[in-house]
Amino acid sequence: xxxxxxxxxxxxxxxxxxxxxxxxxxxxxxxxxxxxxxxxxxxxxxxxxxxxxxxxxxxxxxxxxxxxxxxxxxxxxxxxxxxxxxxxxxxxxxxxxxxxxxxxxxxxxxxx
Amino acid sequence: xxxxxxxxxxxxxxxxxxxxxxxxxxxxxxxxxxxxxxxxxxxxxxxxxxxxxxxxxxxxxxxxxxxxxxxxxxxxxxxxxxxxxxxxxxxxxxxxxxxxxxxxxxxxxxxxxx
Numbered sequence: 481x482x483x484x485x486x487x488x489x490x491x492x493x494x495x496x497x498x499x500x501x502x503x504x505x506x507x508x509x510x511x512x513x514x515x516x517x518x519x520x521x522x523x524x525x526x527x528x529x530x531x532x533x534x535x536x537x538x539x540x541x542x543x544x545x546x547x548x549x550x551x552x553x554x555x556x557x558x559x560x561x562x563x564x565x566x567x568x569x570x571x572x573x574x575x576x577x578x579x580x581x582x583x584x585x586x587x588x589x590x591x592x
Numbered sequence: 593x594x595x596x597x598x599x600x601x602x603x604x605x606x607x608x609x610x611x612x613x614x615x616x617x618x619x620x621x622x623x624x625x626x627x628x629x630x631x632x633x634x635x636x637x638x639x640x641x642x643x644x645x646x647x648x649x650x651x652x653x654x655x656x657x658x659x660x661x662x663x664x665x666x667x668x669x670x671x672x673x674x675x676x677x678x679x680x681x682x683x684x685x686x687x688x689x690x691x692x693x694x695x696x697x698x699x700x701x702x703x704x705x706x
Contacts, residue, residue: 486634512693523596523682523697524635569634573693580686580693582627584634 482507484572486583493590499557501586503570506551513546513553514571514580524569527555560590595619598683598698605705611670613701615683623686624666625695626650626658628679635682641666673705 483506493499511532516524528544530537530553537544541564543556553570570583595618605611617624622643627635637650639658647658655677657669670677680702684695 489632514694516697521699523684523699524695525697526694529694571695579637580695582635584632 482510482572482579482581484570484581484583486570486586488586489584491586491588493560493588495561495590495592496559497590499560499564499588499590501555501568501570501588503553503572503583504551505553505572505581507572508548508551510551510572512573513544514573515544515553515555516569516571516582518567518569518585520566527568557588560588562590562592564588565590596683596685596696596698598681598701601699601701603701603703605670605673605703607674607705609673609705611673611677611703611705613668613670613681613683613703615666615668615698616664617666617683617685617696618664619685619687619696620663621685621687621696622663624660625684625686626656626666626668627682627684628652629682629700630679638668638681673703675705677703678705679703 486503513530515527517527518524535546545554567585569585571580573580597616599614625640626638641660659667680700682700683698686695
C-alpha cells in the first residue's frame, strides 16, 4: 500500500527565513495531496489540497510543489513568522479511495 | 466550517478497564475516522465508517472496537485498555464526491492508561 515519508522531523528557522518540508510517496496513482497544520493542543487543520493535475499551488505565505516524476510533495514557507510554528503533516490518497495516508509530521519552530 | 467534537478531551484509565471515546460531527458527512497519533508514527488509522451502522478496520484495529449508531456519532471502544494504548486519539469526518478525501478533525483526546 501507499507509504509516505516526510522529512525533516524537526526544523528550526529564524523569522523571515524560508522553510521547506518534503514528502515522498510510493503509489504513482496517488491523486490527492494535502498539507495539514497542527497547532499545540489542537486537531489538524487543512492548509492546502492539491490535485495531481496541478504542480504548483500558492497559498498565503507558502507554496506547494508536486513533482509527480519523483513522487514528491513539498511545502515551502517563503518568509516564516512565529505564528507558523506548528507540526505540519502531508497526506496522500488515491482516486476514489477513502484512505488518507499521513506522513510522520514535521515540527517547525520559527524564532523571532 | 465543518465541526467535529470529541469527548472527553483528557482521560486517565486503568489497565484492563473499558474506555469509550466519543465523536460527534455536525457536517452531515458520511465518512468518519479514528486515528491515533504517536511521536514518530504520524497518524495511524484505527477504524473508519462509511455511514450509520457501518464500521471497517483500518491499519491498526487490534484492541479497538468502533460503533457508528448514527450519521453524527462515531465511538471508539477499548474493551480492555493497555498501557500501549496511551496516545492522542483524533476523530475526523469526510464528505463524499470530490471532497471525500478532505478530512476535518476534532481537537483530540489524550488518553493515559496506567
